[in-house]
Amino acid sequence: MTAAHRIDGRVVAAEIDARTTDDMARLTAAGIVPTLAVVVPTHDEGTAWYVRSIARAGKRLGITCLVDTLHGADAATLAGHLKARSADPAVHGVICQTPLPAGVTLADLGTAIAPVKDVDGANPTSLGLLATGSAEAFAPATAQAVLEILRHEQVPLAGRRVVVVGRSTVVGKPAALLLLAEHATVTVCHSRSTDLPALCREADVLVAAVGRPGLIGVDHVRPGAVVVDVGTNPTPDGGLAGDVDPAVAAVAGALTPVPGGVGPVTTALLHRHTALAAARASGR
Numbered sequence: 001m002t003a004a005h006r007i008d009g010r011v012v013a014a015e016i017d018a019r020t021t022d023d024m025a026r027l028t029a030a031g032i033v034p035t036l037a038v039v040v041p042t043h044d045e046g047t048a049w050y051v052r053s054i055a056r057a058g059k060r061l062g063i064t065c066l067v068d069t070l071h072g073a074d075a076a077t078l079a080g081h082l083k084a085r086s087a088d089p090a091v092h093g094v095i096c097q098t099p100l101p102a103g104v105t106l107a108d109l110g111t112a113i114a115p116v117k118d119v120d121g122a123n124p125t126s127l128g129l130l131a132t133g134s135a136e137a138f139a140p141a142t143a144q145a146v147l148e149i150l151r152h153e154q155v156p157l158a159g160r161r162v163v164v165v166g167r168s169t170v171v172g173k174p175a176a177l178l179l180l181a182e183h184a185t186v187t188v189c190h191s192r193s194t195d196l197p198a199l200c201r202e203a204d205v206l207v208a209a210v211g212r213p214g215l216i217g218v219d220h221v222r223p224g225a226v227v228v229d230v231g232t233n234p235t236p237d238g239g240l241a242g243d244v245d246p247a248v249a250a251v252a253g254a255l256t257p258v259p260g261g262v263g264p265v266t267t268a269l270l271h272r273h274t275a276l277a278a279a280r281a282s283g284r
């Protein structure tokens with residue numbers, strides 16, 4: 001059995017960054033400094049990894065990142081803070097990191113982010129616009145990263161079977177909507193799905209977005225399938241593990257690694273969205 005093609009997310013991210021850099025030249029010439037507010041409401045290792053890469057990439061691209069740490073704040077405090085950042089004309093993008101504190105739901109907070117600054121698609125209005133196929137809304141960066149990777153790898157989607165494992169509002173649901181817009185036949189599975197391995201084996205393209213290390217094993221993958229691993233699960237030794245068992249590389253046709261797959265593309269898209277939001281706000 002030949003090993004799966006290893007899809008390099010860093011290459012995809014570099015291409016997205018190149019487009020952002022082009023936009024940045026235009027914006028900085030006009031005196032605009034694209035600015036992203038990152039609200040961090042809990043202490044979580046996966047989030048900490050992400051916030052570090054956001055800050056690092058922002059520095060490289062010239063996008064200002066304001067990191068607001070509000071660990072354990074209640075829903076009213078968080079909503080008030082997101083509203084204040086949304087109302088600030090110097091801020092072009094606002095993201096609230098998940099997981100949220102116990103008892104706080106995305107429904108409590110999403111509407112606090114102005115849709116034009118909703119660069120990670122958290123406002124229900126953004127998800128609704130996505131469902132109607134509007135180009136106005138920003139999709140959650142992680143969900144869009146799945147699509148950008150498949151586009152970069154020239155994986156055909158029209159008419160093909162795509163199985164998304166995971167139904168979260170930040171990844172599974174929006175990824176399914178984006179894949180439907182590409183004319184894929186989309187099945188969304190989750191923890192209550194009966195015979196998950198059999199459902200997954202129907203996939204030409206398998207998207208794993210559950211948050212459980214190694215959940216997707218060799219018995220879930222049809223030989224030759226393209227597997228996109230969205231999982232970023234912290235490991236005890238300080239590393240990251242995907243939702244896909246690395247042994248799947250022996251069966252899949254192509255596979256995104258963790259780290260170095262979806263993660264860097266997510267970061268690149270968040271900044272791309274921020275630059276686009278800044279451009280739209282200034283009419284440039």
Ligand SMILES: Nc1nc(=O)c2c([nH]1)NC[C@@H]1CN(c3ccc(C(=O)N[C@@H](CCC(=O)O)C(=O)O)cc3)C=[N+]21
Nearest residue numbers: 046047049050053096097098142232259260263264266
């Ligand atoms: N509202 C919200 N949206 C998110 O998209 C979101 C979130 N909350 N909460 C936390 C998780 C986690 N997450 C990661 C994204 C990229 C990397 C990433 O870039 N990882 C690199 C390694 C990072 C490094 O080298 O420091 C990699 O996979 O290669 C990791 C984790 C997004 N999340």
